[in-house]
Amino acid sequence: MSTLSKFEAKLKRGLNEYPVKPGETFQYGTAGFRTRGDKLESVLFKVGILAALRSKTCNGKAIGVMITASHNPAEDNGVKLVDPHGEMLDTSWESHATDFANAPSPDAFLATLKSFIETKNIPLNTPASVVYARDTRSSGPKLVTALRKGLAAVDADATDADVTTTPILHYLVNTINTPGTQESDVKKLIEGYFVKISSAFRKLLAERTSSGHLLVDCANGVGALAAKTLNHYLGESLNLELENTATDSCEELNKDCGADYVKVNQKLPPSLTSVLQCGQRGCSLDGDADRLIYYYLDESGEFHMLDGDKITTLVASFIIKLVKDAGLEDIQEKIKVGVVQTAYANGNSTKYLSERLPVTCVSTGVKHLHHAAAEKYDIGVYFEANGHGTVLFSPSAQRAIDSHKPSTSAHSDALNRLKDVIDVINQTVGDALSDMLLVEVALHHMSYTVEAWNRLYSDLPNRLVKVKVGDRNAFTTEDAERRLVQPPGLQEKIDQLVREKRGRSFVRPSGTEDVVRVYAEAPETDQAIDLALRVAGIVYDEAGGDPAQRPAEFR
Numbered sequence: 059m060s061t062l063s064k065f066e067a068k069l070k071r072g073l074n075e076y077p078v079k080p081g082e083t084f085q086y087g088t089a090g091f092r093t094r095g096d097k098l099e100s101v102l103f104k105v106g107i108l109a110a111l112r113s114k115t116c117n118g119k120a121i122g123v124m125i126t127a128s129h130n131p132a133e134d135n136g137v138k139l140v141d142p143h144g145e146m147l148d149t150s151w152e153s154h155a156t157d158f159a160n161a162p163s164p165d166a167f168l169a170t171l172k173s174f175i176e177t178k179n180i181p182l183n184t185p186a187s188v189v190y191a192r193d194t195r196s197s198g199p200k201l202v203t204a205l206r207k208g209l210a211a212v213d214a215d216a217t218d219a220d221v222t223t224t225p226i227l228h229y230l231v232n233t234i235n236t237p238g239t240q241e242s243d244v245k246k247l248i249e250g251y252f253v254k255i256s257s258a259f260r261k262l263l264a265e266r267t268s269s270g271h272l273l274v275d276c277a278n279g280v281g282a283l284a285a286k287t288l289n290h291y292l293g294e295s296l297n298l299e300l301e302n303t304a305t306d307s308c309e310e311l312n313k314d315c316g317a318d319y320v321k322v323n324q325k326l327p328p329s330l331t332s333v334l335q336c337g338q339r340g341c342s343l344d345g346d347a348d349r350l351i352y353y354y355l356d357e358s359g360e361f362h363m364l365d366g367d368k369i370t371t372l373v374a375s376f377i378i379k380l381v382k383d384a385g386l387e388d389i390q391e392k393i394k395v396g397v398v399q400t401a402y403a404n405g406n407s408t409k410y411l412s413e414r415l416p417v418t419c420v421s422t423g424v425k426h427l428h429h430a431a432a433e434k435y436d437i438g439v440y441f442e443a444n445g446h447g448t449v450l451f452s453p454s455a456q457r458a459i460d461s462h463k464p465s466t467s468a469h470s471d472a473l474n475r476l477k478d479v480i481d482v483i484n485q486t487v488g489d490a491l492s493d494m495l496l497v498e499v500a501l502h503h504m505s506y507t508v509e510a511w512n513r514l515y516s517d518l519p520n521r522l523v524k525v526k527v528g529d530r531n532a533f534t535t536e537d538a539e540r541r542l543v544q545p546p547g548l549q550e551k552i553d554q555l556v557r558e559k560r561g562r563s564f565v566r567p568s569g570t571e572d573v574v575r576v577y578a579e580a581p582e583t584d585q586a587i588d589l590a591l592r593v594a595g596i597v598y599d600e601a602g603g604d605p606a607q608r609p610a611e612f613r
Contacts (some may be wrong), residue, residue: 096201102125117184118186122188145230156605378415395437
């Protein structure tokens with residue numbers, strides 16, 4: 059009997075318990091699988107099997123599984139896999155995840171599974187280890203049950219990290235797989251996360267004479283639980299005023315609050331209009347706490363948003379200052395600091411940054427930004443405009459920092475600050491809480507008020523519009539998603555509108571839902587809005603939309 063044959067009975071039982079319903083199809087995209095939570099049990103069972111196989115190909119190292127739909131509505135859910143260093147699942151496995159999920163019957167799945175094992179030459183006798191977690195959605199427990207059965211069907215060693223943020227799950231996977239890690243209790247490893255980032259933060263702000271104060275919109279999600287814990291560890295160094303913390307009311311998740319609400323609507327969540335005071339800064343997390351958007355009200359009460367582009371500018375400027383102040387520019391192998399953006403980056407942010415350091419543009423999706431930041435720069439800063447991002451220090455940069463011998467006390471102080479900054483950062487993935495501490499540190503050491511930060515450059519007015527389509531795969535792009543290839547002729551129509559409005563616009567299919575996203579910016583707000591809506595209109599028509607159902611604003 060082959061090793062796979064030993065599992066076939068359990069696999070068939072699970073496949074029969076969690077059948078794929080007729081007409082349902084799934085696609086592993088930039089954020090993994092994502093759809094309505096009540097449709098995902100069959101997917102989770104198969105994801106358990108795939109995660110175990112991924113672990114086997116990685117010599118038994120732990121693979122992560124995160125059950126979340128991030129900023130999506132409460133009725134949605136999703137799942138994504140995390141590779142051994144805390145990074146996103148290797149791109150070459152994404153199509154296999156899709157094949158697994160869409161196998162229509164137990165026999166079809168087993169045939170797909172056998173072929174996959176043979177093609178990848180997967181050593182089935184190698185042990186498998188998987189650590190998983192979920193956010194606060196009501197569909198989470200059922201999906202966890204399906205995942206556990208998938209893992210058990212192939213005898214994988216499973217570790218439950220319970221309800222926690224996506225960034226903490228990524229951190230856990232990386233820590234578990236780091237040579238020398240002795241601790242195996244995930245609760246203690248999670249405690250280590252809070253100790254690490256809070257201790258470094260307190261050292262960086264030790265000389266501040268009074269406690270800072272920051273309003274934090276937790277999107278009624280799992281970030282509220284993590285932020286409450288972090289608040290305890292921060293002590294007097296920073297007082298977090300937590301809002302939208304209703305984690306027991308699952309239907310409130312991301313509802314009229316959170317980072318995505320602020321970014322898309324470019325206004326304060328209604329629940330904060332009587333809470334945020336003029337001159338006070340605040341920030342919003344998303345549902346799984348991997349996105350961060352800052353904002354404030356000026357003296358007249360006008361709302362100002364500081365999104366991922368603004369965070370990039372602040373953080374990159376701060377990192378460059380630390381490198382210079384530590385004397386690291388004078389070492390034999392100069393440390394190259396650079397920024398990675400996507401087409402969604404505001405044009406004025408790109409202009410500001412390009413005048414000061416290298417900037418690379420890549421396709422939308424964390425995996426693309428993370429890869430480019432790691433490959434192109436010694437210190438790579440990336441934040442999507444939506445507020446998801448981090449800073450990566452290459453092994454060579456880390457060695458240079460650790461071994462550098464400062465020649466002056468000023469160099470020594472800056473070098474120690476840089477080392478503490480590295481400990482504040484979660485380098486595995488964008489982490490709203492870690493990034494929040496990084497922003498607070500940068501503001502303090504750059505001696506910036508939130509108003510001064512905002513004045514580094516002025517955003518070009520912009521608008522983001524979603525167009526529902528029957529098949530998002532009918533839209534394909536090139537040039538880092540800045541130009542359409544399919545459908546034919548549509549890009550030429552967009553170019554004509556762009557010329558008329560003297561702006562910029564691009565169209566790309568969503569990686570998580572059947573919509574096409576339209577982004578536009580122009581010198582004036584009304585021009586940006588008009589351009590976005592006109593482009594949305596021709597996209598709607600091109601997608602075969604019913605003229606009678608065309609939204610009135612799509613001109």
